[in-house]
Amino acid sequence: MVARSELSAAELQVWRAFPRGEPVRLGGEDSDPDEVSAGDDWGPSRQVRAEVITELLSGAFSPVAGRVAALRLSGAQIVGRLALRDAEIRQSVRLRGCRLDDGLDLSEARTRSLDLTRSHVRGLSLNGAHIEGSVGLVGAHLADRSGYALDADGLTLSRNLFCRDGFRGQGEIRLVGASIGGQFELGGAHLANPGGKALSAEGMTLAGHMICRDGFEAQGEVCLVGASIGGVLDLNGAHLSDPGGSPLNADGLKLAGSLFCRDGFQARGEVRLLGAHVGGQVNLDGADLANPGGYAFNADRMTVAGTMFCSGGFRAEGEIRLLGVRIGGRLRFDGADLANPGGNALTADQMAVTEGMYCQDGFQAEGGISMYRANIGVLCDDPGSWPRRLVLDGFTYEGLDPYLPAGRRLEWLRRMDAYRAQPYEQLAAYYRRLGHDEQARRVLLARMRSRTNERPWWARSWGWFQDVLAGYGYAPGRAVGWLVGVLIVGWAFFHLHQPAPARPQDHPVFHAGLYALDLMLPAPGLGQEQAWDPQGGILAIATTLRIFGWLLAIAVVASITRGLSRN
Template sequence: MQIDDMTPAEERVWRAFPRGADVDFRTPSDEGPARGADWGPERSIRAGVLRALLLSAPQEDGETAALRVAGARITGVLDLKYAEVDHAVRLSDCRFEEVPVLYGARLRQLNLRDSVLPGLDAATLRVDGVLRMSDCRFEGPVRLGGAQIAGALFLDRADIGEPPAGQPALQLNQVTVGDGVSAPGLRTRGEVRLTGASTAGTIDLGGARLDAGAGEPALDAVTLTVEGDVLLRDADVRGWIGLRGARIAGRLDLSRARLANPGGTALRASSCTVGELWLRQSPPMSDALNLRRAQLDVLFLETESVPDEVLLDSLVYTSLTPHEPAEQRLVMLERDREGYVPHAYEQLTAAYRRIGDDDAARLVQLAKQRRRRGTLPWYGRLWGHVQDATVGYGFRPLRAAGWLVSLLLIGSLAYAVHHPEPLKPAEAPQFNPVFYTLDLLLPVISFGQEGAFAPTGGYQWLSYALVLTGWILATTVVTGITRTVSRQ
């Protein structure tokens, strides 16, 4: 392209490029690129001129060429498909009339900060440095699927409009980012797709507003790999978040986040591996939390943040914080959508034992047996009630002593008032009401009293009741001890 074919604005950019000089078309009264459609030819640049500049402009010895333009209106399609650009590109505070096409391109560095674009088509883009799109406003979808970014991806406070039906608003599937994704304050009106993406740094979505609508994916990050943290602090998400199979080495932080997917699951984190999951100072998500088969080192979950429905089958965690009474933690297990899940009780028990709170661990195990009782047939439930009332399924052994003392007192008083007749008066030992009652209550130990005396009438029925109660008490105690020993 000859310089004679250019407008004054284009010629100004062309001459500045070999030296990497800034070209700023902004004015003190500038209202920004949102009103860029009204900008005239004095600050308009054809996309074809920029393409020719980047691909074939002459270089100057001793200078580092770069495209640095601010406040321009770019007309036509900036088509750099499959192009290799060895220069840094900064087109900040600009307004693009057409969607830039960067499919398969290779750039050293790209900065579109504060610009307004109808969208971005940059799938499989390769950037050797940083891709910066902070404070950009996209009126259509941003496609970066399969992109490779050696540095960081910046989307701070970016605003992405509603995409066509069936398309994600922000497409980052299979993207590879070297230094992390910075997107605090990001706003989208559709799906953010991060399936299969990977980053060696952190994904920061603090304060983001992701609105996909109820029943739709707001953040689909299946099989995401993050070597740092995923931060969604203070985020407002409408739709579901999918993290199935994701691997997050650091922290998944949902502190103060508001997650809403009425009628469905708000957070789907099944089969994922996470260093720490934080749900703190957050209102209960609407509706369900799915952590089935997830593996966590630390689960930071405040009881106030537990939703009305959870799925916890095969969830494994090493530490549960903050430390709260077992009565409060059991509420979460009772809300499991699948009903009685034995594994969830075992995990909570193990968490309490690791910190030395054996009383809380026993309370969880007792709650487990009571919950299991509801799944048994009538005779199993009946026997369960007996075990619960007598020795608390073996977790409250002092109850057995209380029953024993009470029954011993009743029998001793009754038989002290009315001595049973001896079967063989000449051979019978001296009657002792206390040891006679113990003979009836204890099925194994014998003091020689039971076989020597025979009560009659109502006292005979009392002896039957004491013998039957003694057997039940002994059986439940043995059952509880066996269960305790097998757990140890």
């Protein structure tokens, strides 16, 4: 017990005001709350021993009828550690503009609202505390004590947690497994724990919004792994930095609302959202992400109910990784600048986008893009803006915008890193759905040419021959033209060089055109070929016509077959 006779003038003032809930301002009305950061000794006139406050909050006071007791203290220096572990405090606690150089411990305590606005606290412990109300840390400065600036694992808070408007945390802010019934506001806050975690909120449950905007800065990892947020996560304009690490790690995050990282948002390091579920949109318009040689944005298996925006000047240095992502609206990369030289600028394998993917308005990517087995509604793009390395095997879509002839779209497919049949089949199917069979045949012809070029050199000749004769069956007019042309040449040759009759006494009248046609047709004879016996050079020409006839006939049959099957 602290004897009344031992109380200083400042302590006596606090003791008398407490039962009445009256405010006490030490240092006078002219005292500047900002001077709490100076660290100088304020002297006895502004010093209050921690044990005095502990006794008051533990019930060592005489109640005043008609008044509600409360601690309302400003401009004080609390001497000693304010230890209230396991305490049950029925009064509200307000320490504004105060200095708690040895920290405040409310672990496992039960209390009403806690207000430390613009106070300097060296170590705040709220481990397992139950607070019926809000915690106000507006403009407060929490410094590291035993590794943590704020240690609030398992905190249960019925209302809001305010850490905004110049709040500073030097050391780790821990809210692992905390439950907050209202909002968590960090607007304008500065968190610093380089090389470690600036904010640890794994498994946190938040009923309302998490607001980290208006100049919010964090040096170190902001960790929201497995957190559940009932509103939005607003990081507009925030600057996060953890080079070589993860400035934002939200793996497994469950977000009922939207994720906003726009209006100048910056992140240095890997932004992680693996397996996250976002009930609204993900908006990264104008964001600047940088993690050279690594992942700038890693969101494998993320689910987004709405649209994902990466446009409006969005810039990423490092890989954007969207493996297995599910997006219920659109994916917009309009005007985005992606850069990851030597690797993939965008990896979206097995991604599914219900509506459309937009890569227009100056979209550019330095590095490869992989869309292996991705599925989207409509692809809106400029084919010329795609990089030189593409993986499109298994990539499916319902439409392309703008509509372009096959020649322009084939420029896009030629950028694939290796030949794959499916992207050509997919593009041909798109043209067939529009009723443009001629464009579809051009695509399939290009597919066969690409396939031939991938084969060993010694196996390419047959493919080239098929291409020259009939465009692999996709250019039937070319095959007919060859057939007619060779027939005319043969007709003219045999008109000048008639072969000898096979039977001198019994033979039909020789007709050069019918003889050339009889040689070329792999069908029942016209009576000319058997009746005449070519010798020497005439035999060589006849044999050549017979071989050409068979080859051309095969090409014509292939053309007719492909035409009938529309494939």
